[in-house]
Amino acid sequence: MPERITSVQNPRIKAAAKLRQRRAREQQGRTIIDGVREIERALAKEFPLLELFLCDELLVGAEADALRQRVASQPNLQVYDIPRDVCEKLSFGERSEGAVSVANYPVTSLDACQLSSTPLIVVLEDVEKPGNLGAILRTADAVGADCLIAADARTDLFNPNAIRASLGTIFAVPTFEATTAETMAFLRKHGVQMFAARVEGAVSYEQVRFDGPTALILGSEAEGLSDRWLADDVTNIRLPMRGIADSLNVSTTAAVLLYEADRQRQT
Known part of the structure; x- marks a missing residue:
């Protein structure tokens, strides 16, 4: 039976509530996962869960039932039964x-990254908005990208x-972090073509082969990519902009490029 916590x-x-703050996450070397689907997927991929807090009153529906079944097969996971007010905390x-x-x-x-023979990699430099990171990971998962590398990330x-x-x-897309210099060295070492998305890119994405x-390389919305990516072995590509806006949201740009790469790989 799970241990009961009522206060x-x-x-x-x-300690768990403090993990909402980045400083606490860095100090504890831990994070907090909130949501039935998210936790079930973490368990399915053997993500290193330590504690699980469940509120039976709120756990309803097919996904909740699937989570209970998954938890039952995790004898080493510490599970706690909590009431609604504690869960809301x-x-x-x-x-x-x-x-x-x-x-x-x-x-x-x-160092832990393992690539396929023809990898598809997403590189995000100076990413600072967790929502964009999450949205890009959803697309990377959808097209079967090998991994995502956060270069000089501004968010954990x-x-x-x-x-x-x-x-x-x-939990399904291998995700790594490094400096921009380390990322470039890694891509060169593995013979990966580098395509940097820039508003002023010389070549339309429709004209290149993925x-x-x-590696599809994208920068922060505020500043774009750093000049470190202006190298001879990096192809600067652009998305055509026929309206008054000069760029798209970074997650939208990533989706366009990833699905174009996927389309080319399927033909």
Whole structure:
């Protein structure tokens, strides 16, 4: 039987609630996962969960039943039974699905990255908005990208809001972090073609081939890519903009490029 916790002042609850803050996540080396689908997907991919807090009153529906079945097969996972008010203390905003988990941060070093023979890689430089990171991970998962590399990231990769925005696909797409210099060296070492998305890119994305080893490189919405990507072995590409706007949201740009790469690889 799960241990019962009834007070929001319980030390485990207080420690988990602190993980909403980046400083606490960095200090503890942990993050918090909020949501039935997200936790079920984390378990399915053997993500390093430590604690799971469940509120039976809120756990309803087929996805909740699937989560219960998954939890039953995890004898080493520490599960706690909590009431609604404690669950709401842990949950984000108005969303309270009755399941919140604490997990260790995984290894995100590029040394752990394994590529296929013709990898499709997403590189995000200076990413700062967890929502964009999560949205891009959803598309990367949809097209079967090998991995995502956050270069000089301004947000922690497993920010709870990134996890939520990804709908748990962050657990399915190998995700790494490195400096821009380390990322470029890694791509060159593995013979990966580099395509940098820029408003002023010399070549339209429709004119290049993404069916070989490919890295699609995107920058922050505020500043775009740094000049470090202005290298002879980097092709600067653009999306045609025929209206008054000069660029798209970075997650939209990523979706266009990833699906074009997927289309080319399927033909």
